[in-house]
Amino acid sequence: MAGVEVRFEDVWKSYGAVIALRGVTLTAPGGRITVLLGPSGCGKTTLLKIAAGLLEPDRGRVYFNGVDYTRVPAERRDVGMVFQDLALFPHMSVFENVAFGLRVRGVRGLELERRVREVLDLVGLDRSFYNRRVTELSGGQQQRVALARALVIEPKVLLLDEPLAHLDYKVKQKLLEEVRRIQRSLRITTIYVTHDQLEAMAVGDVIAVMRDGYVVQVGTPREVYENPRDLYVASFFGDANILDSRFAGLNSDGLVALRFEDVILNPNGDVDVVYEGVVEDIVFQGAFVSLEVNVNNRSLRLLVPRREFVRQGVSLGSRVRVGWKLSDVRGFNSGRT
Amino acid sequence: MSSKQLLRAYTYAIALLLYTPIAFMVVSSFNSSPYVGVWEGFTTYWYQLLLRDSEAHIALVNSLTIAIVSSTLSVSIALLAALQVRGRRLTAVDALVYPPIVMPEVAEAVALFLAFTYLGVEKGWLTVMLGHTAFNLAFAYVTLTVSRVRFEELEDAARTLGAGRLRIFKDIILPLAMPGIVAALAITFLLSFTNFIKTLFTTGPGFYTLPILIWNRARRPGISEFASQNALNALATLVTLTALSIAVAYTAYMLRKARR
Numbered sequence: 075m076a077g078v079e080v081r082f083e084d085v086w087k088s089y090g091a092v093i094a095l096r097g098v099t100l101t102a103p104g105g106r107i108t109v110l111l112g113p114s115g116c117g118k119t120t121l122l123k124i125a126a127g128l129l130e131p132d133r134g135r136v137y138f139n140g141v142d143y144t145r146v147p148a149e150r151r152d153v154g155m156v157f158q159d160l161a162l163f164p165h166m167s168v169f170e171n172v173a174f175g176l177r178v179r180g181v182r183g184l185e186l187e188r189r190v191r192e193v194l195d196l197v198g199l200d201r202s203f204y205n206r207r208v209t210e211l212s213g214g215q216q217q218r219v220a221l222a223r224a225l226v227i228e229p230k231v232l233l234l235d236e237p238l239a240h241l242d243y244k245v246k247q248k249l250l251e252e253v254r255r256i257q258r259s260l261r262i263t264t265i266y267v268t269h270d271q272l273e274a275m276a277v278g279d280v281i282a283v284m285r286d287g288y289v290v291q292v293g294t295p296r297e298v299y300e301n302p303r304d305l306y307v308a309s310f311f312g313d314a315n316i317l318d319s320r321f322a323g324l325n326s327d328g329l330v331a332l333r334f335e336d337v338i339l340n341p342n343g344d345v346d347v348v349y350e351g352v353v354e355d356i357v358f359q360g361a362f363v364s365l366e367v368n369v370n371n372r373s374l375r376l377l378v379p380r381r382e383f384v385r386q387g388v389s390l391g392s393r394v395r396v397g398w399k400l401s402d403v404r405g406f407n408s409g410r411t
Numbered sequence: 412m413s414s415k416q417l418l419r420a421y422t423y424a425i426a427l428l429l430y431t432p433i434a435f436m437v438v439s440s441f442n443s444s445p446y447v448g449v450w451e452g453f454t455t456y457w458y459q460l461l462l463r464d465s466e467a468h469i470a471l472v473n474s475l476t477i478a479i480v481s482s483t484l485s486v487s488i489a490l491l492a493a494l495q496v497r498g499r500r501l502t503a504v505d506a507l508v509y510p511p512i513v514m515p516e517v518a519e520a521v522a523l524f525l526a527f528t529y530l531g532v533e534k535g536w537l538t539v540m541l542g543h544t545a546f547n548l549a550f551a552y553v554t555l556t557v558s559r560v561r562f563e564e565l566e567d568a569a570r571t572l573g574a575g576r577l578r579i580f581k582d583i584i585l586p587l588a589m590p591g592i593v594a595a596l597a598i599t600f601l602l603s604f605t606n607f608i609k610t611l612f613t614t615g616p617g618f619y620t621l622p623i624l625i626w627n628r629a630r631r632p633g634i635s636e637f638a639s640q641n642a643l644n645a646l647a648t649l650v651t652l653t654a655l656s657i658a659v660a661y662t663a664y665m666l667r668k669a670r671r
């Protein structure tokens with residue numbers, strides 16, 4: 075199964091006076107993970123609920139494999155959804171939560187047990203959990219139950235609304251890998267909502283950056299990272315210095331973006347622009363060290379590999395040179411910020 | 412006296428005020444004299460007498476059937492109304508529901524009396540039951556909405572899993588709303604079972620409930636042995652006991668819920 079392609083066409087939605095979506099057009103390719111990335115309140119959950127059939131758009135259409143699904147009710151869409159607040163059934167055990175979708179479909183007895191067991195194995199919950207109340211599980215365990223409950227019905231489309239929010243770093247990494255593994259093995263079209271860019275890069279085949287009810291840019295993580303359409307995308311997806319165009323070395327007006335890691339510390343040749351400055355801040359980040367350098371009262375951030383940082387022996391107050399290639403400077407046609 | 416001691420004294424005083432008449436009634440129901448205040452020894456005679464008291468049996472059946480039907484009916488209707496409300500918005504239903512709660516009971520009783528008379532309905536079981544239900548509806552609705560009957564995210568989750576409205580009602584809403592439903596049933600049952608004023612105004616010739624029977628006999632203590640003071644005390648004790656056991660059962664149910 076190649077997976078169902080989901081297409082939104084000019085989708086609008088408002089809640090009273092609040093316009094949550096302003097004409098979203100987007101294709102989530104079959105069998106892939108499409109990430110909706112954007113800040114809080116930009117309309118991610120609203121778009122997901124429209125995909126699920128829980129909300130009807132005010133205008134626009136939703137297609138599953140080219141078939142108009144706009145008016146198909148949620149209960150007939152075969153869509154698995156993990157809600158932002160999980161929405162596990164508090165009065166049911168782990169087993170019953172997962173079994174619910176199958177019972178609704180009339181699956182009974184041994185077949186029911188087998189399928190629930192399979193999917194709970196898949197998300198890594200063993201027998202000892204089956205009779206536990208969902209309210210007595212840890213956050214990570216609850217996320218797994220929610221994922222299992224959505225997967226067990228073998229949905230055409232999987233909708234994940236910040237499924238790993240509120241988890242600590244390690245658990246999140248582990249579950250991220252599992253989501254990827256499960257999605258690859260089942261090849262379900264997945265729409266994954268997050269406001270965390272690292273999570274987005276880790277799981278996304280396609281990334282759709284959203285803002286204020288619009289999709290601003292769509293592409294693979296690499297495309298979006300290397301060619302952000304505007305300053306907003308540049309600074310939201312990955313970190314960038316927003317600089318005056320002339321300071322950056324271009325012969326034009328306006329603002330440009332320069333990725334932290336594209337600023338080179340004490341370059342020897344091979345750069346087009348060089349400035350001198352003073353190190354004002356050093357943040358140790360593990361594999362990388364983030365430096366803030368003051369150049370003529372402008373502050374520049376750069377990201378240096380730890381080994382390089384150690385080799386150069388830089389410390390607070392050091393005088394350093396910083397430079398970059400003009401080809402790494404991102405200019406934009408429209409000056410929207 | 413400290414304010415704490417004062418509060419304690421106050422609590423005891425209230426309890427004393429509240430429970431002395433009831434204790435007096437219960438003790439008197441075991442007095443072998445037919446009159447209160449003259450203790451002539453212990454007896455269960457008045458309770459045995461109740462076994463032969465066919466009027467009391469009729470009243471009990473009337474009281475119970477009206478309370479059961481009225482509480483079930485009012486809670487069902489109130490539940491249907493409460494289910495239509497998405498979110499915690501104040502709606503037209505709320506505006507309609509609150510006035511009966513603050514309206515003086517006599518005024519409401521008169522209104523019911525006039526309405527039934529105007530419509531020319533024969534007064535009896537049905538009019539009493541409908542009168543109780545009109546009033547119970549408000550209490551049932553308030554109890555249900557306060558304790559919550561909508562679970563929007565859970566309902567949405569169930570929908571994506573393929574559940575239709577009926578399934579969602581049966582498997583999600585009903586179990587989760589059960590504490591509220593039980594509370595509403597208990598409250599409306601008790602309101603109906605113990606109601607006097609509205610019953611008095613909506614009843615017709617020859618139809619009576621337990622409170623009405625007790626009132627009729629209390630007014631004319633001489634007419635039969637069944638109406639003697641301590642026979643009445645025995646009857647009233649049983650009515651109180653029934654109401655109390657409903658309250659106790661409800662508390663036990665809530666405690667069990669809370670412990671799980």
Ligand SMILES: Nc1ncnc2c1ncn2[C@@H]1O[C@H](COP(=O)(O)OP(=O)(O)OP(=O)(O)O)[C@@H](O)[C@H]1O
Pocket residue numbers: 089092093094112113114115116117118119120121158269
């Ligand atoms: N039920 C509602 N009633 C009124 N306004 C709403 C409702 N749901 C969402 N909104 C508004 O619509 C906009 C988009 O909301 P949405 O929940 O889709 O955002 P989101 O991108 O999922 O945000 P978050 O990352 O915080 O979950 C927000 O401005 C929000 O306040």
Ligand SMILES: [Mg+2]
Pocket residue numbers: 118119120158235
């Ligand atoms: Mg959201």
